[in-house]
Amino acid sequence: MRKIVSATLALFLCFSVMASFSFASAASKTVLHLKTDAEVIFIGTEFTIQYTIEEAEDVWAIGFDALYEKDKFELVQVKEGNFLEQDKVTTLPVYNDRKDEGVIIFGITRTGDTKGVNGNGTIIQFVFKALEMGTFKFNVKNVYVKDPAGADIKVDITPLEIEIIEEDTEPPFLELTEIGSVSEETVLIEGKTEPEALVTIDDEEVTVKEDGSFSHEVTLEVGENEFVVIAKDLAGNETKKTLTVIYIERVILKLQIGNKTVYVNGKAVEIEAAPFVDKNSGRTLVPIRIVAESVGAEIGWEGIERKITLVQGDTIVELWIGKPIAEVNDVPTPIDVNAPNLSPMVVNGRTVLPLRFVAENLGCGIGWDGATQTITLTYPDPENK
Numbered sequence: 001m002r003k004i005v006s007a008t009l010a011l012f013l014c015f016s017v018m019a020s021f022s023f024a025s026a027a028s029k030t031v032l033h034l035k036t037d038a039e040v041i042f043i044g045t046e047f048t049i050q051y052t053i054e055e056a057e058d059v060w061a062i063g064f065d066a067l068y069e070k071d072k073f074e075l076v077q078v079k080e081g082n083f084l085e086q087d088k089v090t091t092l093p094v095y096n097d098r099k100d101e102g103v104i105i106f107g108i109t110r111t112g113d114t115k116g117v118n119g120n121g122t123i124i125q126f127v128f129k130a131l132e133m134g135t136f137k138f139n140v141k142n143v144y145v146k147d148p149a150g151a152d153i154k155v156d157i158t159p160l161e162i163e164i165i166e167e168d169t170e171p172p173f174l175e176l177t178e179i180g181s182v183s184e185e186t187v188l189i190e191g192k193t194e195p196e197a198l199v200t201i202d203d204e205e206v207t208v209k210e211d212g213s214f215s216h217e218v219t220l221e222v223g224e225n226e227f228v229v230i231a232k233d234l235a236g237n238e239t240k241k242t243l244t245v246i247y248i249e250r251v252i253l254k255l256q257i258g259n260k261t262v263y264v265n266g267k268a269v270e271i272e273a274a275p276f277v278d279k280n281s282g283r284t285l286v287p288i289r290i291v292a293e294s295v296g297a298e299i300g301w302e303g304i305e306r307k308i309t310l311v312q313g314d315t316i317v318e319l320w321i322g323k324p325i326a327e328v329n330d331v332p333t334p335i336d337v338n339a340p341n342l343s344p345m346v347v348n349g350r351t352v353l354p355l356r357f358v359a360e361n362l363g364c365g366i367g368w369d370g371a372t373q374t375i376t377l378t379y380p381d382p383e384n385k
Contacts, residue, residue: 030056030145030153032064032123034138034160040235042167043133046076049160051106051123051140053083058116060084060148062123063107064140070102072136072164073128083121089114093124116147130164137161168235172197176229181246182220183380189243190215193231200230220247248380251294255286255355257373264294273350275375281339284375285352295379297362301351308344308351312362319344319353328361 031054038047051066053059062084068075075097084091093108106124110117139159147153176191189201195212198205206216218227225245232238254263260274275286292299292310300309306321318327319335324343326333335357336342344353355375359366365381368374 029156030054030059031156031158032140032143032145033158034140036160036162038162041130041162041164043130043164045167046127046129047162048079048125048127049138050125051081052121053123053145054120056083056120056145057118057153058147059118059145059153060114060116061107061109061146062144064143066104066106066126067139067141068102068104068128069136070099072130072132072134073102074131075099075104075126076129077127079125079127081122081124083123084108084110084117086117086121087114095124110148114148133164133166135161135163168233168237171237171239172231172233174229174231174239174241176241176243179243179245181248181380183248183250183382184220185247186217186219187245188215188217189227189229189245191229193239194233196234198232200232201227203228218245220245222247222249248296251377251379253291253294253377253379255375255377257284257375262290264290273348273352275355276347276352278342281336281342283336283339283342284355285345285347286355287350288353288355288358291355291359291364291377292362295362295364308353310358310362315361315363317358317361319358321346321351326357 033052033054034049035052036047036049041047051064053062078095080093089110089112091108092111095104095106097104104126108123137159138161140157143155143157145153145155172194174191174193176189179187179189190213191199192211192213193199193208195208195210197208197212199208199214200206201216201218204216206214208214218225223246225247227243227245228240229243230238230240252265255275257277258274260271262269262271269290271287271290273287275284277283278285288308288310289299295312297310297312300311301307302309308319310317314329316329320326321344324335324341326335334340335354342354344351346352356366359377363380363384365378365383367376367378369376
């Protein structure tokens with residue numbers, strides 16, 4: 001704001017000019033608005049209150065006492081409006097902050113022999129600092145709006161109520177439902193956060209329900225998928241978590257007793273020896289390589305101990321030729337309690353393993369069609385979701 005000789009002298013000049021005017025009421029009507037652009041006001045921060053005028057007709061001078069609650073706010077800056085400066089006319093603005101009363105006495109006039117101003121605009125802006133929390137009202141009194149002849153113009157006033165709150169620095173809670181490994185191409189990411197929080201998954205905004213819960217379908221690629229989930233509250237605080245989902249593409253193997261053709265997801269693959277039923281145990285044995293490789297398991301052979309090792313994720317299966325006891329993650333485990341002599345064997349120079357024991361420990365589901373003597377292995381096991 002322009003610096004006038006002194007606030008006291010300026011006020012005297014302004015009010016002296018006003019005193020010489022007629023007090024006949026003009027027919028037009030204006031509205032004096034108090035407003036702020038701040039969406040949230042925190043204690044200890046600064047905010048601006050704008051004193052604006054709307055629907056003005058032939059306005060030449062404006063004055064009022066701006067009221068605020070003392071000890072709750074501190075006036076830190078005054079920004080001049082430009083409403084009365086239209087047509088490049090200079091103005092005479094003055095104010096006096098009576099801190100002990102919570103009153104700012106303000107007045108402004110156009111100078112010289114000029115006409116009044118019409119329309120809308122900003123009269124003055126006061127920048128305050130919030131000192132306490134609570135709900136407070138800003139208002140004006142002793143309002144005068146005059147035309148160039150000194151006639152009063154009727155004014156309606158809209159006061160302003162604001163809430164001062166403590167700044168929220170606490171990030172929102174964010175809970176995610178663990179998923180782990182799946183065998184479907186799509187999956188729902190589900191979780192919960194604070195109501196009204198903004199949630200994004202890999203920068204895509206998702207809908208949050210009134211109770212803070214949310215769910216969002218995502219498409220997976222084979223292998224490990226990472227999704228960044230962010231919850232941001234109204235104060236701008238955010239919590240970030242990463243959710244890992246492993247997509248294991250479903251594999252279906254069809255093996256037939258006595259047939260060296262195996263179908264892997266419908267594709268025919270020839271194996272070195274056909275599955276067969278052991279006459280002593282009645283159990284099916286098969287060269288296990290086709291099963292292990294189809295489900296991503298690693299195979300190892302130790303010639304001295306005649307040991308076969310299968311590794312599938314966190315599972316390690318160890319079997320020995322001629323031994324009916326295997327080890328699963330170092331735990332001794334019977335291969336078949338109902339066929340106590342069933343064990344891996346070498347037939348015609350090829351190592352064959354008990355199909356059910358190995359397939360189940362590698363995470364496969366097993367189906368049997370007696371009519372066609374066909375075994376169907378499904379990986380991952382659809383029963384273990």
